[in-house]
Amino acid sequence: MTATNEPARHEGLTLAAIGDLHVTDTSEHRYRAMFEEISEKADILALCGDLTNFGKTREAEILAEDLRACTIPTVAVLGNHDYECGQPEEVARILHGAGVTVLDDQAVEIKGVGFAGVKGFVGGFGRGELGAFGEKGIKSFVEEAINEARKLENALRSLRTDRCVAVLHYAPVVDTVAGEPPEIYPFLGSSRLAEAIDRFDNVRFAVHGHAHRGAFEGRTPRGVPVYNCAQFVVSEKFDRPYALIAL
Template identity: 60%
Template sequence: MPTPKSSSHIRFAAVGDIHVRKDSGGSLRSLFAQADEAADALLLCGDLTDYGTEEEARVLVAALGAVHVPVVAVLGNHDYESGTPEIVAETLTRAGVRVLDGSVCEIEGVGIAGVKGFGGGFGRGALGAWGEPAIKLFVQEALNEAMKLEAALAKLRTRRRIALLHYAPVVGTVEGEPVEIFPFLGSSRLEDPLVRYPIDAVFHGHAHRGALQGCTLNGVPVYNVAKPLLQRSRPDAAPFFLYELPREPADASAP
């Protein structure tokens, strides 16, 4: 295990929407090397590849060779494009990446629950399960992802907890995108379990032109860490978001 970057805090470098292509390796190595130097763990918020191919996943794995801290990831919609998301996940898992899909892991006393999420819209603008079967299937997919997130959060037993998504759970972090595409950027159904369970922070991507930060109804910070957004809004900083939590005493992992 690498030496902690801080004796008092654990630091997470979070980024999504890196959209790896077959020629992306060189540029990503620099990004990952900087994240490895700054953080105790790397969080990847989906759209890890551009077309969801095994070749792209292998390029990503090669670039992750610069990373010696734990890596935790969820998939995004681009990782499903070729119809073989399981191959992307398996390729990453074989390389030691913890790929979450309704599952959890623990990094130095911090519990992490992860799902891809889905669209459907927010609040009064959320799509209802009414009418054609295709609409009902669309809404059911959003409900399924919300239930997977709830089940994952229920498994966590740590004091400190993070949720990792690709789609946005709140409207605040998609603002800046065209209003017409809000329903395809996330779903407030994903917010429901985040309100019901104690959690410190939420990270997602997908909304390249959204806002960096929002919050849930009960004030939990939600961070949009889509790489294009980070690059545009913070051109002089490395394109990842650095987040830290206090380290818990060794005997304080249970709530």
């Protein structure tokens, strides 16, 4: 899989991916033109979480209004910001009303490509990954990370397509958080997500957001490409806020 400046449409499907829109209640029509542009350049759109700034109803409604300008199939996962007001189900419901498939406990096939996604969680990477040992609070914390990885694995297992894409908010590999302060790496993602991805041969790549100052590209231990599609990272690399990735 390759992420390019302008993938040739005749070579196959193109996925547009963007994360960390952080729509506020004063962001009317901020992304409408971008969604119209994406509809002309890509076949499918993936939204990689932190779609709203605080998970407010009005923020989700403003984003949904702009998303109605998108004429291609759209999948999404929520991010930690979308949970802030304690109503992620309402945010998902509003986005669903705009034609978005919010991934979590479900997977979907679009144009012969399978999409599975979860928010993910924190916990660290490799030898720095937090283990379920000691206090009850630590064990509960780790259990949340394990549950998110388990949901991703189950969703991927349900797909029967030759090509699958994992859509996340938190990072599955340390490569794509490089550039952030090392002290916060454990709060940017979890290797458990990469372990779930690497159990399946048909996963072509993964996309995520969250790490605003991270790196664009990395790989899982098995070599599956991972792209950090936080709009701040993508804008610096491509001079536009979304990535275009050829399938």
